[in-house]
Amino acid sequence: MFNTKNLSPNKLSLLTALFLSIPVSIAFYVVTKNIYAGIVALVVDLIGTYLLIRFVLESFIYRKIKLIYKFIYQTKASKREEMYYKYILPKKSIDEVRQDVELWAEERKEEIELLRNNETYRKEFLQNLSHEFKTPIFTIQGYVDTLLDGALENPAVNRKFLENASKNVERMVNLVSDLDEITRLESGEQPLYKENFLIQDLIKDVFETLSIKASARNMKYSIKKGCEQPVYVFADKEKISRVLINLVENATKYGRTDGSIIASVYKTDEHHVLIEISDDGIGIAEEHLLRVFERFYRTDRGRSRNVGGTGLGLSICKHIIEAHGQTIHARSTVDVGTSIGFTLDSKKD
Numbered sequence: 251m252f253n254t255k256n257l258s259p260n261k262l263s264l265l266t267a268l269f270l271s272i273p274v275s276i277a278f279y280v281v282t283k284n285i286y287a288g289i290v291a292l293v294v295d296l297i298g299t300y301l302l303i304r305f306v307l308e309s310f311i312y313r314k315i316k317l318i319y320k321f322i323y324q325t326k327a328s329k330r331e332e333m334y335y336k337y338i339l340p341k342k343s344i345d346e347v348r349q350d351v352e353l354w355a356e357e358r359k360e361e362i363e364l365l366r367n368n369e370t371y372r373k374e375f376l377q378n379l380s381h382e383f384k385t386p387i388f389t390i391q392g393y394v395d396t397l398l399d400g401a402l403e404n405p406a407v408n409r410k411f412l413e414n415a416s417k418n419v420e421r422m423v424n425l426v427s428d429l430d431e432i433t434r435l436e437s438g439e440q441p442l443y444k445e446n447f448l449i450q451d452l453i454k455d456v457f458e459t460l461s462i463k464a465s466a467r468n469m470k471y472s473i474k475k476g477c478e479q480p481v482y483v484f485a486d487k488e489k490i491s492r493v494l495i496n497l498v499e500n501a502t503k504y505g506r507t508d509g510s511i512i513a514s515v516y517k518t519d520e521h522h523v524l525i526e527i528s529d530d531g532i533g534i535a536e537e538h539l540l541r542v543f544e545r546f547y548r549t550d551r552g553r554s555r556n557v558g559g560t561g562l563g564l565s566i567c568k569h570i571i572e573a574h575g576q577t578i579h580a581r582s583t584v585d586v587g588t589s590i591g592f593t594l595d596s597k598k599d
């Protein structure tokens with residue numbers, strides 16, 4: 251079918267010219283009874299009206315549209331712009347121009363939305379940050395003031411108060427180092443140094459590093475039966491070590507006393523490996539499950555603070571795994587246990 255919606259200015263001029271010149275030339279033929287006169291009238295009329303209409307369209311409508319384009323595509327290279335205005339724009343129908351403008355408006359809307367979200371994000375982050383720092387700072391201040399006010403001379407409490415103050419200093423140090431890490435990860439200035447390595451060896455190293463924490467709660471670390479067969483992955487070993495430390499540390503903190511923490515390794519397909527750290531602890535309720543990867547998100551603030559958490563661990567893990575182009579996810583049942591798993595590329599030759 252003939253589509254009148256997508257007519258370019260040239261076609262539109264031609265069509266209108268035809269509509270005008272056909273009746274005129276027929277009338278001319280009827281009056282003069284001369285077929286040649288009719289044809290000449292048709293040709294002259296057609297060319298004349300076509301040129302006239304095109305001129306009108308060009309100078310009164312398309313020139314204005316060009317201005318609009320110039321305005322909305324301010325950032326385009328000028329050479330390309332020139333080409334665009336000269337050759338492409340005149341071939342576009344008004345409808346296509348409308349689509350272009352709509353697309354532009356949509357893009358701007360998304361941009362504004364993004365900026366607005368960033369702004370909320372930034373505000374929330376600052377709020378969280380000051381909140382996180384406030385508690386240890388005020389606690390330290392409390393202990394120091396009490397010590398200065400006389401407790402220093404009281405051997406029954408002085409050491410205890412200093413130890414408590416020191417614990418809070420440590421919390422702030424952890425917070426700062428986690429923050430430092432997360433900002434570096436977010437700025438993307440940390441390159442990945444990928445290499446092939448045996449994932450089970452790294453898991454064992456991490457178990458070794460955290461063994462004191464495990465024995466303090468009488469927990470057992472192990473690699474799942476059937477997952478011992480050596481599997482090589484291709485990733486940044488140091489960063490993956492950081493991820494594993496965070497996950498095993500969480501499992502140790504939120505796992506059951508006397509419980510067991512099990513690491514499993516599966517080859518999901520030819521190119522991917524899935525690593526999971528599971529515990530049999532308190533678990534995470536469904537409504538928190540997706541949010542635990544957010545910065546500072548904790549299912550139970552009091553508890554997490556007591557066990558020395560900054561609330562940044564899982565969000566650091568997520569950053570690292572996503573930088574590898576992989577995914578991390580959590581499965582959990584309250585009072586049964588939690589499994590946090592992530593994928594990695596398998597060995598590259």
Ligand SMILES: Nc1ncnc2c1ncn2[C@@H]1O[C@H](COP(=O)(O)OP(=O)(O)O)[C@@H](O)[C@H]1O
Nearest residue numbers: 500504542548549554559560561562563564588
């Ligand atoms: N293995 C787990 N079992 C139960 N809850 C967990 C587990 N791992 C993480 N969580 C929950 O997710 C929250 C976020 O974890 P994370 O970012 O590592 O912060 P942190 O360990 O500093 O509290 C924790 O505060 C806790 O509520």
Ligand SMILES: [Mg+2]
Nearest residue numbers: 500559563564
């Ligand atoms: Mg943690």
